[in-house]
Amino acid sequence: MKKITFSLACLLIATIGSAQQDTYVPKKTNFFSDVMFGGGLGLNFGNEFTNISVSPTALKPITENFAVGLGAQFNYLKSKGYYESTSYGVNILTTFNPIEMVQLSAELEQLRVNNKIYYPATYVSNDFWNTALFLGAGYTNQNVTVGVRYNVLYKDSNLVYNQAWMPFIRVFF
Template sequence: MKKNFTINLTVLLTIVFLFGIKSEISAQETPEISTKGDFWNRVQFGGGLGLGLGNNYTDIMVAPSAIYNFNPYIAAGLGAQYNYVKQKDFYQANMYGGSLIALFNPIQELQLSTELEQLRVNRTFKDNFGSASEDFWNTALFIGAGYRNQNVTFGIRYNVLHKDSDNIYGQAFMPFVRVFF
């Protein structure tokens, strides 16, 4: 119950933040992408880092990615991800894999995205009765929308393949922050 409250609060704060941003912030211009030039002038690198610490709880995430800007409206790329999660004396997981991402920017401030993610999950549960291990692949297909200000996008995404009974994510909706340089 506490986990759902925390996730729902995060989603609510993200939505409030997205709609509470003043329009003056978005008045900054994003550099134009040249229609001519070499490959590397159109590539951007970025990704995400995550750290969650709590009472005997650790969650570390590293997710580098790169995109290729076909034009100012469309980009696509690849990402890698590694997560380590541990709840002392109860649960431990290592998750690693990759993703394909497509971005569409119909206007400068709006970014729509699709992301296909494939993660290998190795997790172990422990309790007073023993332990159990699971090794499996988890596939997620996220559809998202976010507010974009230059190289940073804040938004929310929805996993259309989410199943409560067999998934590593607590719910289908997830807030995100995406950064590319």
């Protein structure tokens, strides 16, 4: 009887001891562990024409379907003897995937634009800030989204974009 009691006591102590052991080990991550990086790079050269565009973006998932990101932009365009433009700025991007293959987006962009328009024997300089708010929708397959966006703040006279509708391709890693 003593052996049975002793065996049951040892079993009970072992069970209580292992029940107190912490089986959940939190995953050690930092803020940047799930940030996705992407953006755009454009180079166009032609006869007396140059266009250089760089626009890196970082996107942080907040939930499984919602993400927020920041980006920077630089664009240089020159048509020798006619037009020269430099623009630079920042943007805030939010994406929402209501279903796996559909991405809705909103992007607020603030650019500083420096334009020079050349006329015979002179030029006109036009420096200004431009704000754009793009609302978009696209088809997503893994880390690539192809879609169209609309600038709700578009003005014909802003000399930045030639129309309110723009196609886009987003790739994030």
